[in-house]
Amino acid sequence: DGGITQSPKYLFRKEGQNVTLSCEQNLNHDAMYWYRQDPGQGLRLIYYSQIVNDFQKGDIAEGYSVSREKKESFPLTVTSAQKNPTAFYLCASSIGAGSAYNEQFFGPGTRLTVL
């Protein structure tokens, strides 16, 4: 079955620690995205990537970093510089680079809690 996997489902982190969230897709999609979801605020874009070895900042990129070394993988690192990292993180992909007219497929999400 084709789809997007995220791991882990739940993640606990101590303040001051970096943590990496995994996102893998086997849909052969070119574009991948990371969103953060907080209660009552919808989905906010952190980073997106249209092709391998290239990515762009979204609206709330501060305190986060990404890499796109392989087409199927787009890991997100939440660094200690992120002031309020507790949230639900969603990874998505779309077949083409233009998100305006391409459906996005979402992974199941990772719920990060900072203790």
Added chain:
Amino acid sequence: QQPVQSPQAVILREGEDAVINCSSSKALYSVHWYRQKHGEAPVFLMILLKGGEQMRHEKISASFNEKKQQSSLYLTASQLSYSGTYFCGTATNTGNQFYFGTGTSLTVIP
């Protein structure tokens, strides 16, 4: 740039109809609609493109008023399975400037 959705929440009885609105202050190229069940990933419903036709997904349809930069989602004869949070996503051009709204919580009760 984030679109505004209304209402924020709505409760329906099974079989009733509902309308969810999505408005932007910018000229839109496309509007997407997604539904998210509690604790799950959003699932795509439909895309409306500038100059395109009204779309339908089962008993859910949507319209796109380009002049008003608005889209409306119409849920007809609602079913229990329609419960969830509905998000619109808007694009102002053909690239990757894409923004999700704050969501509308829909609860269908028997």
